[in-house]
Amino acid sequence: MTHYGKPYDPAVKYSREPLAIDVSVGKTDAIYKAHSYHTKVPHLAIVPSILHYTQPGDVVLDGFAGSGMTGVAAQWCGMAPSGYRVELEQAWKKEGRAAPKWGARRAVLNDLSPAATFIGANYNIPLDVEAFAKAGKQLLTAVEQDIGWMYETLHSDGKTKGRIEYTVWSEVFSCPECAGTVNFLDEALDDESKRVRDSFPCPHCSAELNKDRLERVLETRVDPATGQSWRRVKFQPAIVVYAIGKTRYEKAPDATDLATLAKIEALPLPTSVPTSRFPIEDMYHGSRIAPKGFTRVHHFYLPRAAQAMGLLWVKAQAYPDARTRAFLTFMVEQAIWGLSVLNRYGPTHFSQVNRMLNGVYYVASQHAECSPWYNLGGKLDRLIKAFKNYRTHAAGAVVNTGTAAYLPLPDNSIDYIFTDPPFGENIFYADLNFLVEAWHGVTTDAKPEAIIDKFKQKGLPEYQHLMRRCFAEYQRVLKPGRWMTVVFSNSKASVWNAIQVALQQAGFVVAEVSALDKVQGSYRQVTSTTAVKQDLVISAYKPNGGLEDRFVKTGATVDSAWDFVQTHLRNLPVIKLGKNGELDIVAERNPRRINDRMVAWFVRHDAPVPLSSPMPLT
Numbered sequence: 001m002t003h004y005g006k007p008y009d010p011a012v013k014y015s016r017e018p019l020a021i022d023v024s025v026g027k028t029d030a031i032y033k034a035h036s037y038h039t040k041v042p043h044l045a046i047v048p049s050i051l052h053y054t055q056p057g058d059v060v061l062d063g064f065a066g067s068g069m070t071g072v073a074a075q076w077c078g079m080a081p082s083g084y085r086v087e088l089e090q091a092w093k094k095e096g097r098a099a100p101k102w103g104a105r106r107a108v109l110n111d112l113s114p115a116a117t118f119i120g121a122n123y124n125i126p127l128d129v130e131a132f133a134k135a136g137k138q139l140l141t142a143v144e145q146d147i148g149w150m151y152e153t154l155h156s157d158g159k160t161k162g163r164i165e166y167t168v169w170s171e172v173f174s175c176p177e178c179a180g181t182v183n184f185l186d187e188a189l190d191d192e193s194k195r196v197r198d199s200f201p202c203p204h205c206s207a208e209l210n211k212d213r214l215e216r217v218l219e220t221r222v223d224p225a226t227g228q229s230w231r232r233v234k235f236q237p238a239i240v241v242y243a244i245g246k247t248r249y250e251k252a253p254d255a256t257d258l259a260t261l262a263k264i265e266a267l268p269l270p271t272s273v274p275t276s277r278f279p280i281e282d283m284y285h286g287s288r289i290a291p292k293g294f295t296r297v298h299h300f301y302l303p304r305a306a307q308a309m310g311l312l313w314v315k316a317q318a319y320p321d322a323r324t325r326a327f328l329t330f331m332v333e334q335a336i337w338g339l340s341v342l343n344r345y346g347p348t349h350f351s352q353v354n355r356m357l358n359g360v361y362y363v364a365s366q367h368a369e370c371s372p373w374y375n376l377g378g379k380l381d382r383l384i385k386a387f388k389n390y391r392t393h394a395a396g397a398v399v400n401t402g403t404a405a406y407l408p409l410p411d412n413s414i415d416y417i418f419t420d421p422p423f424g425e426n427i428f429y430a431d432l433n434f435l436v437e438a439w440h441g442v443t444t445d446a447k448p449e450a451i452i453d454k455f456k457q458k459g460l461p462e463y464q465h466l467m468r469r470c471f472a473e474y475q476r477v478l479k480p481g482r483w484m485t486v487v488f489s490n491s492k493a494s495v496w497n498a499i500q501v502a503l504q505q506a507g508f509v510v511a512e513v514s515a516l517d518k519v520q521g522s523y524r525q526v527t528s529t530t531a532v533k534q535d536l537v538i539s540a541y542k543p544n545g546g547l548e549d550r551f552v553k554t555g556a557t558v559d560s561a562w563d564f565v566q567t568h569l570r571n572l573p574v575i576k577l578g579k580n581g582e583l584d585i586v587a588e589r590n591p592r593r594i595n596d597r598m599v600a601w602f603v604r605h606d607a608p609v610p611l612s613s614p615m616p617l618t
């Protein structure tokens, strides 16, 4: 900020109206898809906001930055292709708005999760794509040389070698009637339709079985990390899918396949595979994994997958150049979930890559154990292609790991905030990021995490309190008179109210809440505080110093109330045009609404409200 920030100058005129955006655009963009993250907001959805509220060189902040898409958007304002520019300028012209000033903005990105900031940094720090392409190919080839034998299989002719793409493992249960062993896939999968049948007969006693009736079988093994006995659900290999040239074949594992698997199982667990224990007792989804025997990171990998993931990690980490090393890790870490037992087998799916259930640790009864090349081969090519024409700057973004409640930034220094905080109890980021963070060797400090989670003793009041502290920090660092866009994605009225209260307590004034009407293709202003089913975009501003200074001098007088109203009105649109250019209602100009905002402002300043509304305001 010392080098690149522009100090706040009250004499510099700045005036904007709130802007509604569609947070769902850009989900097919190659850069967006380069690395997944929970509830990722596409950079192309953020770009119009940044163009609207800022100038080239301004500093944009996102304190809950996740995968850093706000930074990507800020930098992308300087690399937008001419086709995009022309289209946006034409659309803005139709709405009576002047063309934006193109050029990169700088970004300050912060997140509590090291897994998130690692992704964010890799998205935002300049990359030598050619160096990465070379290193990525080398890495996959070297892994092939070392452990290629683990993925070899014999074709039905008994001599041609095939390359295993994935092996399907099935959970083994026991029949509640005869206690006979039931291999789930063998019995439930209809070979022709490739569908898993809801019910099927027991192969031993013919009793009618279904998933609910089957009894779980836990087998005792020796934990390769602790040396102690370890009880885990039982898996058996059921199908081997392999390729010869470009042709794909499928077979049941034969004696040679089983011998190879036994040989691999006898190998020691690579030291690069983390063995740390999940904080099961504090995890919302702990009860989904612990009873099946998955309590430590290495438990999530079958022996061959552990060898593969361990080797990929070691090779990426050993690359001499720091920047290429980080990006190789950015690629390799995307196999952490996909090579684990969390990867479900979908018999009707063409690809078995990354088929885990989102937002939860769930080990299904059918697992597709993919080879590293099957999982990552396509990814490497896509990354090279996506990053080829994407050029970030050395001073384009700074990425920090920590709570948004303490940002290492000076007061009144940020030009605009775009943010997508956690919304209540939808996603448990620290828990979900634990698996990836264990590989990195650094995990989230979950204490300041702004979520609702009964397992961490965080209810709605705690969430509201945490959010208020983060918004108060936003208020401290944002320049007076500047804007913040908050994306809200939760359907619970209680969480919505908590957010509104937190915003007001922190000193922000909400100027517009909008939702995209997907059918009409236009934006709707949201005024009701009942449950909201759609993503909402909240536009709020930090009142400028003038209003605050005048209030300090005069206190809560009738004049100060009108002062607030006039200042607020200056931040609201005078007219609003609908999709077809017709005039629309500006909901925030409704007298009751303005009265609400005024009352909230005085309450937040611990001052009596100097004006009452004697008549019902309509």
Ligand SMILES: C[S@@+](CC[C@H](N)C(=O)[O-])C[C@H]1O[C@@H](n2cnc3c(N)ncnc32)[C@H](O)[C@@H]1O
Pocket (backbone or CB within 6 Å): 037, 038, 039, 040, 041, 042, 063, 064, 065, 066, 067, 068, 069, 110, 111, 112, 113, 116, 402, 403, 404, 405, 420, 421, 422, 423, 429, 430, 448, 449, 450, 451, 470
């Ligand atoms: C909805 S996600 C953001 C996703 C982001 N928009 C993207 O495109 O990747 C919310 C983020 O807030 C982070 N978080 C939770 N509590 C936090 C806190 N107190 N300070 C900073 N970040 C926090 C979580 O780790 C998570 O990455």
